[in-house]
Amino acid sequence: MKRSKALILLCFIILVSSVAFFTFNQQIASFWLQIMYVNPNLAPKTNPVEEYAMEKNIPATIMEILKPLGNDSNTDWRVFDVLDAVSELGEYANSSSVESVIGSAVEDGTISDEEHTRITLDIDGDYVSTELEMDRYKTNPTEIDTDGGGMDDFNELVTYPHYGMNPNDPQDDAEFMERIPNVIARHWEIDYGGEKLYSSDKYAEISMRDPYIQWLAERAEIKPAPYPIEGGVLELYVNGEEIHLGSEPNTRTADQPSYYFTHGRKGNCAESSLTNLVILKLMGYKVNWVSGKTSPTADIGHAWNEALIDGEITVVNYDSVYPRDEFYENKGWIIDTHDYDPDWYKE
Numbered sequence: 348m349k350r351s352k353a354l355i356l357l358c359f360i361i362l363v364s365s366v367a368f369f370t371f372n373q374q375i376a377s378f379w380l381q382i383m384y385v386n387p388n389l390a391p392k393t394n395p396v397e398e399y400a401m402e403k404n405i406p407a408t409i410m411e412i413l414k415p416l417g418n419d420s421n422t423d424w425r426v427f428d429v430l431d432a433v434s435e436l437g438e439y440a441n442s443s444s445v446e447s448v449i450g451s452a453v454e455d456g457t458i459s460d461e462e463h464t465r466i467t468l469d470i471d472g473d474y475v476s477t478e479l480e481m482d483r484y485k486t487n488p489t490e491i492d493t494d495g496g497g498m499d500d501f502n503e504l505v506t507y508p509h510y511g512m513n514p515n516d517p518q519d520d521a522e523f524m525e526r527i528p529n530v531i532a533r534h535w536e537i538d539y540g541g542e543k544l545y546s547s548d549k550y551a552e553i554s555m556r557d558p559y560i561q562w563l564a565e566r567a568e569i570k571p572a573p574y575p576i577e578g579g580v581l582e583l584y585v586n587g588e589e590i591h592l593g594s595e596p597n598t599r600t601a602d603q604p605s606y607y608f609t610h611g612r613k614g615n616c617a618e619s620s621l622t623n624l625v626i627l628k629l630m631g632y633k634v635n636w637v638s639g640k641t642s643p644t645a646d647i648g649h650a651w652n653e654a655l656i657d658g659e660i661t662v663v664n665y666d667s668v669y670p671r672d673e674f675y676e677n678k679g680w681i682i683d684t685h686d687y688d689p690d691w692y693k694e
Contacts, residue, residue: 395422396430403434406441412450416458425458432467432477442489445470474501474540474553486514491556496520499556501540506532506557506605527562528586532605547621547636554604554625563608564629569656569668581661581668585626588612591619591665619665620650627654627663634663635691639682648683655692 396417400410416426429449433440448470452462469476473491480488486500487493493500496517503512503520507530512519523530554560566586573582583590585608595613604622607614614622620636627634633655641649652663653671660671674680 394418396426399427399430403430405430405433406446408446409433409440409449412446412453416453416456423458425460425463428463429458429466432470435481436470436477436488437481439487439489442487444489448472472552473499474549475504476540479540484514494520498523498558499553501553502557502605505535505540506553506603509533524558527559530559530609532559532603532609534606535603536600547624550601550603550621551625551628554621555629557605560604560608560625561629564626567626567630572667580670581656583623583626583663583666583668589666590623590626616650616665620652620663623652623663627652632656633692636684637682637687638684639680641678641680643679643681649680653691660692 394414394417397410397414400413405413413426413430416422429452433445433449436442436445439445448466452458452466458466465472468478469488471477471487471489471491475484475486477488480486480493480500484500484504491499493514494517496519498507498512498520500514503514507523510519510523510526510530512523563585567590568584569581570584571582572580590612591614592612594615595611596615601621602610602614602618604625607618607622624634624636635653636650637653638648638650640647654661654663654668656668662669662671662674
């Protein structure tokens, strides 16, 4: 009888304990549900950028740079594209130049379309696409000059390949330098390097890295014109000759400066103005590229340059240099460059 009572008491204690335990756990569960759903600000947050970066094995330094862009509930899709691009770099993802490019891109808290394109297609900005560098040429997609020999990857691969240039061997860079100025450039086609090239900025950037063009710029000078033409009191000379030696019809895309110089210094206004832009910049002058018409009724457009030379704003047209204000007043030329700023030289 005593044993039965003890058994009944034990069962009762277990029952009470079970009810109490269940009630306590319900309260705990209810508490966390309130935190997560009634007070979502108190719930643990996840960062989609950090999670995706970890999934892609992105270097910690780059993840930290991009992580602030994942605090918004609507994270920009460009950020995930950038993470994919970095992941595809493989061993090169740890390069300090990658960290620098991405850090600079997100300084304002966003990634622009231009920055997105640069990082995902050509992170080192040498105009040879990352895909071509890694798959075809086996060059370093994070370095403009893979072999460090003095000539950038694009000019080795595209401008002077017929000299046996190898962007992974610095020795042929030195051999090429010894040939200057007795070199011939190959004409750039619009899609060389894996992306469409034509723009004055791209032509200028690539050309300014070219050792041959640098050699010419060191031998450039502006001096009085021997036979002034229509108010042009100065002329631009390169290596003892006028920079422009005549016009020539061109059925190709615009010739780059290296082709222009190695094929007679003849071309149209686009080629001449691009070449002037590069040489004057390498000479240390502030220069602007301008387009427009030579008269209100002209059917064909024209391109020329403005340059700040010895404290005066000038117009450089082919090889002649004119004071700017007098030139426009006397010539009646019309500028139609969409973002032209007459005070561009003050920037």
